[in-house]
């Protein structure tokens with residue numbers, strides 16, 4: 001039987017590693033897409049017209065309850081056949097759209113929870129001081145809404161990273177696909193796939209620790225219940 | 241006679257089916273100090289929230305410095321005011337809230353400076369100077385770089401007052417600004433309001449449960465009951481010599 005071979009491990013390593021650029025690049029592209037699109041969801045959900053909100057909510061729910069793999073297949077294989085608006089997209093672009101749109105619905109929820117978390121009194125004080133709509137958002141609401149969401153957003157980055165191998169099903173050649181190719185050529189799957197697992201671990205574990213740290217820092221921020229007369233906090237710690 | 245700075249004309253307000261205010265007529269003169277008293281749920285907060293544009297009247301109109309607050313003219317017709325119109329008219333109004341509503345992500349100084357710089361486009365140095373002066377006036381000159389969460393309730397409320405005052409409003413609204421405070425901190429806040437009131441030129445509407453304070457500071461006391469102004473007049477008359485039974489039983493609960 002196939003026993004573990006360090007020789008093959010060393011041979012497979014550079015081969016598999018060639019896919020890392022694509023894996024990380026796709027993660028970042030999908031994530032940025034989801035961050036931006038998530039903002040659009042949050043925005044359109046606030047449109048004060050009930051039927052519009054209702055339709056938007058329904059679309060979001062639809063996207064969320066369909067598996068990302070099905071969405072990927074749809075965009076890559078079915079979209080080109082839609083009359084009129086359909087077009088053929090590269091595997092990479094399809095993956096960015098598919099995973100990006102899917103996760104944007106979750107990211108939109110994160111933004112919304114951040115905004116809802118801002119106390120009602122903050123909106124009222126903004127009115128009482130006569131801030132413009134723009135000033136209200138940039139100076140008062142967002143600086144309070146964003147920090148608490150950063151850990152959640154970070155989590156989605158890691159989740160996204162772990163979902164990206166799905167894209168190999170439509171031919172995006174990241175580390176998983178490279179490992180598969182290696183396996184097919186050499187009839188050895190154990191070592192290359194172990195390498196894939198290690199690479200994912202090595203990249204996501206430190207990120208998770210970082211996010212955890214960030215989370216603790218954010219939780220401390222607005223919670224400085226130090227008694228009066230304590231020494232002022234330096235500017236460098238000032239959020240926003 | 242001087243023109244009133246604020247006029248309520250037959251203002252009604254309902255929340256859904258619940259009619260809260262049923263015809264408020266009220267003129268406030270520039271510099272006048274008006275205390276509003278009344279049982280819980282009688283609509284005291286609602287009256288001033290409508291003036292701060294936090295709540296829209298169901299009918300009637302509110303005139304601020306000669307300008308219709310909730311309606312504007314468009315093609316010769318009165319239409320509901322848009323945000324731009326509201327912004328123009330409410331610039332003369334300031335408010336202090338029961339729960340302070342300080343900006344937690346800003347220092348005390350930034351809390352005061354931001355609106356003058358952003359809204360009134362004052363240059364930073366001037367705004368900073370005025371803010372520091374104002375914070376010194378409310379006794380917090382040594383807390384400029386602290387964050388709100390580092391202050392006591394009484395100190396927070398004094399910051400909130402400084403923050404509203406640096407905007408130099410012509411009318412200032414106070415909604416039970418001491419009722420969220422520990423009893424021993426009430427005094428310091430009332431003290432500051434007394435000082436502000438003495439300066440005179442700013443009109444003040446004070447919703448309060450502090451009867452002695454109302455007697456002391458107000459030019460006029462309104463007793464709100466069942467959605468109307470049931471009684472009004474000079475404080476000594478309303479608080480000590482009124483014949484109104486509902487008012488007497490209301491006051492009785494405070495005199496013990």
Ligand SMILES: Nc1ncnc2c1ncn2[C@@H]1O[C@H](COP(=O)(O)OP(=O)(O)OP(=O)(O)O)[C@@H](O)[C@H]1O
Nearest residue numbers: 255258260278279280281282283284285286287416
């Ligand atoms: N946003 C709202 N939605 C529904 N009902 C409301 C709303 N705001 C106020 N009310 C109702 O309107 C009535 C008057 O409220 P308001 O807060 O003006 O009373 P108040 O005189 O300030 O009372 P308190 O002394 O308890 O502060 C209450 O019955 C209250 O429940």
Ligand SMILES: [Mg+2]
Nearest residue numbers: 284285286416
């Ligand atoms: Mg009230």
